Structures are given as C-alpha cells and as structure tokens.
Amino acid sequence: MNLKKQIWSVLLLFAALGQVYADEGMWVLKELNKQNLARMKELGFTPTYEQLYSETDPCVANAVVIFGGGCTGITVSQEGLIFTNHHCGYGAIQQLSSVEHDYLKDGFISQSKEEELPVPGLTVKYLRQTIDVSERINSAISKIDDEYKRLMAADSIGNVLCDSIGVDEFKQASVIPFYSDNKYYLIVYNVFRDVRMVFAPPSSVGKFGGDTDNWMWPRHTGDFSIFRVYANANNEPAEYSKDNKPYSPKYVAEVSLQGYQDKDFAMTIGFPGSTSRYLCSWGVQQRIEDENVPRIEVRGIKQEIWKKAMSESDAVRIKYASKYAGSSNYWKNSIGMNKGLARLGVIARKQEQEQAFAAWVNQDPQRKAKYGEVLDLLKEGYTSANEYQRALVYLLESLERGTEIVGLARMVNSFDAAGSTDEERQIFLEDRIKPFFKDYEPTLDQQVLAAMMQIAKERIPAQYLPDEFAKIDKKYKGDYKKYAADLFKKTKLLSYDNIVKLISDPKKNAKLKKDPAFSLSLSSFVALIELRQKMNDSSDKISKGERLYLAGLMEMYPDKTFYSDANFTMRASYGSIGGYRPYDAAWYDYYTTEKGILEKQDPTNDEFWVQEEILDLVRSRDFGQYANKNGDLQLCFLTNNDITGGNSGSPIFDKNARLIGLAFDGNWEAMSGDIAFEPELQRCIGVDIRYVLFMIDKWGKCPRLIQELKLVK
Structure with missing residues (x-):
C-alpha cells in the first residue's frame, strides 16, 4: 500500500473511531445543541429544552443535586426529600450506626420528621449558575508560552472571579476547566448543611451481592437511601437547627409507576467525576x-486484612464498613479497567488515532507550526514520568491512604495549635478527631501498617522510599511487624485525650515531632513531595500536549460534536433501555425481578444473606401497584447511558422526564469505558423506582413518604 493510501485508510479509521455516537457523551446541559436535541427527540424525549434546562425558570435540572462529596441525588418532594443510592448514603448510615442501633444491618425507618436523624458534615448542593468565562480567561493567557505559568494565571483569574461573587459556607463557587483547559465555566452552588437521614433499607437489600456482584449484571440490589434537606425560616441554607424547616425546592421530579420497555428513551442527569476519553x-x-497495577495489589492486601477482622467482630464491621466499601469499589474498577482495555485493544486504537492526527498535521505548514510538537510532548511527558508515577501510587496506596495512623499524625501536625483560638481547637477536635476515633481500631491498623511497610519496601525503588525506612531497617532488621508493634506502643496519638493535650499545650505539642507515627508521616510526605517535584516537567508537557491535542482534533473534524471529559459538573446522558451481548452465545435481558433474590440468597454467605422477613415479603408476591404487567416486581434495569463514578444516585428519567430509577453501577465488560466508550457493551445499571417504593411501602410501612411524592400511575 502506498503512502497516500495508508494516510487515507488511517484517516477513515480515525473518522470511524472518533465518531461521537449519538448516545455517547456526558453533555453539559448548557451546551446541548440541535444535533443533541434532535437525537433525543428521535429516541422519544418529549419535553422542550427549556423544560429540561433553563437559567431563569424552574426546570428538571433544578431537582438534581450533588449529594455529599462525590454522588448525585434527586429531589422528589416539595419538602426537600432526596433519593440517592444506598452506597452514597453508606457513610452517613455507618456514621449514625452503633452496635445497639445497627442501621447498616437492620436499616432505618423514620415515621415522622421528628425521627429523622441529622448527619453531621453531610451536605447537599443545588446548582445555582453556570457562566462561560472562557473569553475572559483565554484572552489573558493566550500569549503565555510556559504551560505552568499559563495554568497558574488561569487559576488566579478564576479565584478573582469566584471572590467577586461573594462566596461563603453556604455558597460555593469555582472556575472549572473543560476540554483539556481550552474552555472555562464559573460554577456556583447553594450549599445546604442541615441534611437528615430519613430511610435506609438494610444492607441485605442496599448492598445485596456485595463485592461479588459489584460491577456485575444481572443485579438484584436495592441500592437506594433517602434523606431530607432542611433550610432556615427564609428557605435558605443554614447550619443544623431544630428550628429549621424542610427545604422547598425550585423543582420536584415526578415519579413514574408506568415502568418501561425495551428500547424506551432513558436519560440520566448527574455529576460524573472523571473520564479520559481523549x-x-x-x-x-x-x-x-503504573496506576492500576499498584492500586490493585496494595488494596487487595489491605482489604484482606480488614475483611478478616470485620468478619470476626460486629463492632469492627460497623467501624470499617464504609472504608472497606470505598476501597473495594475502586479496586475492582481498576481490575476490570485493565482487563477491558486489553480485551478491546484500546492502546492500538489510540495509536491509530494518533497516526491519523499526525498525517493531518503534516499536510499543512500552519498546522505543523501549531500542532507539530503535540505527539512528542505527550510521548515524552508520559514515558519520562512512568517510573515516578508507579512509585508515587505505591507510596500513596500503602502509607498515605493505606495506613490510618499516618493520616492521623498528618492531621494533628497540620493543625496550627500555637496560632489557633480555643474555639478553633474545639471545632478541630469535634469535626476531625472525634469522628476519626469513632471508626478506628488501632490493633487492626497495626496489622495493616506492617503489611503496607512490607509492600512499599518491595515495590518502591530504594531512591524513592521515605528516609524513615533506612532507620527502621537498621533498627528492626526489616521486621515490619516488630516495628509496627513498637510504633503503636510508643505513639501518643492513640488517645483522644492525649491529642487534646498535644494541641492545647505548646510544650507537649513540641514533643510531637519525636513521636514515631509523626516521624513516619513526615518522612512519607517528604518522599511524596519529592516524587511530585520530579514529575513537574513531565506534567507540564502532558498538560500542554493534551490541551493542543484536543484543540487540534476539534479543528480536524469541525463538523463533529465533541463533549468535554467528565469533571464532576452537571451532565446529561441520553440513550435507551436495552440488554446486551457480553460474549459469544450469551444475551443479557434488560431487567431483573424478585426471582433473582430467591435464587441468589444464601444464609451462609454474608454478601447474599437476607432477613427472613424480607424473603417472606418477596415470596408473598404482594407487590400491589409496584408490579409489572406479569405480576413480577422489577428490581434493576439496563440503559446505554454514558456514566461514570459520581453518577451514582443520578436520576434515570423516561421520555417525559419522569423518574423511573436511580443509576448505581456500570457493567464489568465495559470497565474501560472511562477511557473508551463501547456502545455495544457499555451499560448503566439502575435500581427500578418501583422497587424503591415497594420497600418504603411494604417493608418500611412508611406511607408518609409515598404521599409526599408526585406519583404518575
């Protein structure tokens, strides 16, 4: 094949690979265009764009919220009722649980607003404004050649813009880069700080299937929980007060009992966290x-230690349930991602795209001047940083995130004890230290520390290890179990009262630097900083290369519709309900029923154990208005909506923008989806809203919540 034919074949392949499928994309609602809206209409969507999204009038998007620090929720009543996932509310459920009141195991039902439980630290954020500030920023930084200085300038301008609108604890603002730093939006939120737990099913429902079923289909998980937002007398965000009233929202989502069929329209609106499609x-x-492999190895070791301890003690299980779930979720995601990227040949496909880009650039001198260095920047940036990145992830996963005592030492030392007031000290103790000790088991962390020290020693090259390792190896001869036992024996940080004294007494605070936990924490932190400094030059090359690469692709295909990678801002994804073929000779249907609970339940397996009262309820088949036409109760269903982490709890809407479910997971076969969307494989797993209502009504016997909803039968 001659060169000309080679170039055209690569260009045609890139056009096919680079085509944005109509149902692919996490779209900024402000950017939905005629092509998007026409495709949505073709799929069956009936509301107008203004009914979906408006910056002046009440609209569907107004009902969608950021729940906590990394999930989505949907407002379903005029009294501030929020539906989200069980795993999104899991931290709050765990926080409020005890051995005497085990809401994780038994669930939680409030039969009145007076019984709803405040959740300290939990927030719900309503989007207030999305303002395009690209021209303001790009015009000021366009002539800055140094990438680091360019980014810093953009950040400084963003801070000025945020300050100009007057932020406080109830109004949050940030300037967020889109399209690899080619575009910028100022995003403003109202932050509600009085959020109360209203209803949670037991984990036998909310986490049915546990780690085994996580990221898998078919699913039979009732992954939902319910909270309420409270406001002051003026319906404004406020700190918790017994005098606060339920928040009256701008818009309330209607809840459909009509169900869905194969190929029906489906749409999610949520806050997807991060993708890397380009x-x-x-x-x-x-x-x-250099990221997934270290994470998989280290978390696997830690989780095995945790799981054994959790199986032996209810008290430990409650303390570590949320920590384990958070660690395991991303651990399994990393495993699935690596398998998916290999199976689908994503690296080879990316290389073909890069060849096509290079051919396009080389066709024109002006393009070569503008984009000629892009691929070299990317290659040099990544390959020169691989060794540092791998060591960095091992260090982060083993010591910085793996061992709690290191985090505690960092937290205590970072507090300015000498320069703080009594009130500031008390807030620090109440908000940071007390919650830490509530969910901490020192004897378990000692085991983890020994294991994490061992894996760090084995995997991190000697020149990147924290200096403390040399001292430890000299004194303990590489016996990390002995070292960990000694550290936990000598440290003064294992007592709340000791920490109170340390931050209250300057003389005792000065002794903190001699504490073995502090020494390890400081040494680890210094090693982390040094690794990041070694990566600075590579990071600048990568940042510049990615910015120019995406700008070039958009110029290369001016008729294509591009969407920005996810960055935890509000996005819509539209598509259809439907099953998929995971592998040869197999087909997965698009919904599951209650029969799966009875087939999977296993009293000898804690992941599939279900209370007899719930099994009896299912066996009775008294599903009432929540049943489908066949009399079955549909539990979970599939759509081809484009989602990722952060979308958990996102409402799934039907063609009339009525709530039919809550997104809670993706499927194992498409774990590579954060990098490469696979339209034939990628699926969003949602819990059917009728299953949610069935549990509220029939199990919870809580009609007051059903009566709050705008039901459409």
Whole structure:
C-alpha cells in the first residue's frame, strides 16, 4: 500500500473511531445543541429544552443535586426529600450506626420528621449558575508560552472571579476547566448543611451481592437511601437547627409507576467525576501499568486484612464498613479497567488515532507550526514520568491512604495549635478527631501498617522510599511487624485525650515531632513531595500536549460534536433501555425481578444473606401497584447511558422526564469505558423506582413518604 493510501485508510479509521455516537457523551446541559436535541427527540424525549434546562425558570435540572462529596441525588418532594443510592448514603448510615442501633444491618425507618436523624458534615448542593468565562480567561493567557505559568494565571483569574461573587459556607463557587483547559465555566452552588437521614433499607437489600456482584449484571440490589434537606425560616441554607424547616425546592421530579420497555428513551442527569476519553496511547499505558497495577495489589492486601477482622467482630464491621466499601469499589474498577482495555485493544486504537492526527498535521505548514510538537510532548511527558508515577501510587496506596495512623499524625501536625483560638481547637477536635476515633481500631491498623511497610519496601525503588525506612531497617532488621508493634506502643496519638493535650499545650505539642507515627508521616510526605517535584516537567508537557491535542482534533473534524471529559459538573446522558451481548452465545435481558433474590440468597454467605422477613415479603408476591404487567416486581434495569463514578444516585428519567430509577453501577465488560466508550457493551445499571417504593411501602410501612411524592400511575 502506498503512502497516500495508508494516510487515507488511517484517516477513515480515525473518522470511524472518533465518531461521537449519538448516545455517547456526558453533555453539559448548557451546551446541548440541535444535533443533541434532535437525537433525543428521535429516541422519544418529549419535553422542550427549556423544560429540561433553563437559567431563569424552574426546570428538571433544578431537582438534581450533588449529594455529599462525590454522588448525585434527586429531589422528589416539595419538602426537600432526596433519593440517592444506598452506597452514597453508606457513610452517613455507618456514621449514625452503633452496635445497639445497627442501621447498616437492620436499616432505618423514620415515621415522622421528628425521627429523622441529622448527619453531621453531610451536605447537599443545588446548582445555582453556570457562566462561560472562557473569553475572559483565554484572552489573558493566550500569549503565555510556559504551560505552568499559563495554568497558574488561569487559576488566579478564576479565584478573582469566584471572590467577586461573594462566596461563603453556604455558597460555593469555582472556575472549572473543560476540554483539556481550552474552555472555562464559573460554577456556583447553594450549599445546604442541615441534611437528615430519613430511610435506609438494610444492607441485605442496599448492598445485596456485595463485592461479588459489584460491577456485575444481572443485579438484584436495592441500592437506594433517602434523606431530607432542611433550610432556615427564609428557605435558605443554614447550619443544623431544630428550628429549621424542610427545604422547598425550585423543582420536584415526578415519579413514574408506568415502568418501561425495551428500547424506551432513558436519560440520566448527574455529576460524573472523571473520564479520559481523549487520553493518548502513552497515557493509557501508564494508567494500566503504573496506576492500576499498584492500586490493585496494595488494596487487595489491605482489604484482606480488614475483611478478616470485620468478619470476626460486629463492632469492627460497623467501624470499617464504609472504608472497606470505598476501597473495594475502586479496586475492582481498576481490575476490570485493565482487563477491558486489553480485551478491546484500546492502546492500538489510540495509536491509530494518533497516526491519523499526525498525517493531518503534516499536510499543512500552519498546522505543523501549531500542532507539530503535540505527539512528542505527550510521548515524552508520559514515558519520562512512568517510573515516578508507579512509585508515587505505591507510596500513596500503602502509607498515605493505606495506613490510618499516618493520616492521623498528618492531621494533628497540620493543625496550627500555637496560632489557633480555643474555639478553633474545639471545632478541630469535634469535626476531625472525634469522628476519626469513632471508626478506628488501632490493633487492626497495626496489622495493616506492617503489611503496607512490607509492600512499599518491595515495590518502591530504594531512591524513592521515605528516609524513615533506612532507620527502621537498621533498627528492626526489616521486621515490619516488630516495628509496627513498637510504633503503636510508643505513639501518643492513640488517645483522644492525649491529642487534646498535644494541641492545647505548646510544650507537649513540641514533643510531637519525636513521636514515631509523626516521624513516619513526615518522612512519607517528604518522599511524596519529592516524587511530585520530579514529575513537574513531565506534567507540564502532558498538560500542554493534551490541551493542543484536543484543540487540534476539534479543528480536524469541525463538523463533529465533541463533549468535554467528565469533571464532576452537571451532565446529561441520553440513550435507551436495552440488554446486551457480553460474549459469544450469551444475551443479557434488560431487567431483573424478585426471582433473582430467591435464587441468589444464601444464609451462609454474608454478601447474599437476607432477613427472613424480607424473603417472606418477596415470596408473598404482594407487590400491589409496584408490579409489572406479569405480576413480577422489577428490581434493576439496563440503559446505554454514558456514566461514570459520581453518577451514582443520578436520576434515570423516561421520555417525559419522569423518574423511573436511580443509576448505581456500570457493567464489568465495559470497565474501560472511562477511557473508551463501547456502545455495544457499555451499560448503566439502575435500581427500578418501583422497587424503591415497594420497600418504603411494604417493608418500611412508611406511607408518609409515598404521599409526599408526585406519583404518575
């Protein structure tokens, strides 16, 4: 094949690979265009764009919220009722649980507003404004050649813009880069700080299937929980007060009992966290080898230690349930991502895209001047940083995130004891230290520390290890179990009262630097900073390369509709309900029923154990208005909506923008989806809203909540 034919074949392949499928994309609602809206209408969507999204009038998007620090929720009543996932509310459920009141195991039902439980630290955020500030920023930084200085300038301008609107604890603002730093939006939220737990099913429902079923289909998980937002007398955000009233929202989502059929329209609106759809081949390779592999190994070791201890003690199980779930979720995601990227040949596909880009650039001198260095920047940036990145992830996963005592030492030392007031000290103790000790088991952390020290020693090259390792190896001869036992024996940080004294007495605070936990924490932190400094030059090359690469792709295909990677801002994804073929000779249907609970339930397996009262309820088949036409209760269903982490709890809407479910997971076969969307494989797993209502009504016997909803039968 001659060169000309080679170039055209690569360009045609890129056009096919780069085509934005009509149902692919996490779209900023402000950016939905005629093509998007026409496709949505073709799929069956009936509301107008203004009914979906408006910056002046009440609209569907007004009902969608950021729940906590990394999930989505949907407002379903005029009294501030929020539906989200069980795993999104899991931290709050765990926080309020005890051995005497085990809401994780038994669930929680409030039969009146007076019984609803405040959740300290939990917030709900309503989007207030989305303002395009691209021209303001880009015009000021366009002539800055140094990428680091360019980013810093953009950040400084963003801070000025945020300050100009007057932020406080109830109004949050930030300038967020989109399209690889080619566009910028100022995003403003109202922050509600009085959020109360209203209803939670037991974990036998909310986490049915546990780690085994996580990221898998078919699913039979009732992954939901219910909270309420409270406001002051003026319906404004406020700190908790017994005098606060339920929040009256701008818009309330209607809840449908009509169900859905194969190929029906489906739409999610939520806050997807992060995707890397335009990542280059060298970036994909780094993600596989130097991020996911270390994470999988280290978390696997830690989780095995945790799980054994949790199985032996209810008290430990409650303390570590949320920690384990958070660690395991991303651990399994990393495993699935690596398998998916390999199976689908994503690196080879990315390389073909890069060849097509290079051919396009080389066709024109002006393009070469503008984009000629892009691929070299990306290659050099990633390959020069691989060794540092791998060591960095091992250090983060083993010591910085793996061992709690290191985090505690960092937290105590970072507090300015000498320069703080009595009130500031008390807030620090109440908000940071007390919650830590509530969910901490020192004897368990000692086991974890020994294991984490061992894996760090084995996997991190000697020149990147924290200096403390040399001292430890000299004194303890590489016996990390002995070292961990000694550290936990000598540290003064294992007592709340001791920490009170440390931050209250300057003389005792000065002794903190001699504490072995502090010494390890400081040494680890210094090693982390040094690794990041070694990566500075590579990071600048990557940042510049990615910015120019995406700008070039958009110029290369001016008729294509591009969407920005997810960055935890509000996005819509539209598509259809439907099953999929996971592998040869197999087909997965698009919904599951209560029969799966009876088939899977296993009293000898804690992941599939279900209370007899719930099994009896299912066996009775008294599903009432929540049943489908066949009399079955549908539990979970599939759509091809494009989602990722952060979308958990996102409402799934039907063609009339009525709530039919809550997104809670993706499927195992498409774990590579954060990097490469696979339209034939990628599926969003949602819990059917009728299953949610059935549990509220029939199990919870809580008609007051059903009566609050705008039901459409």
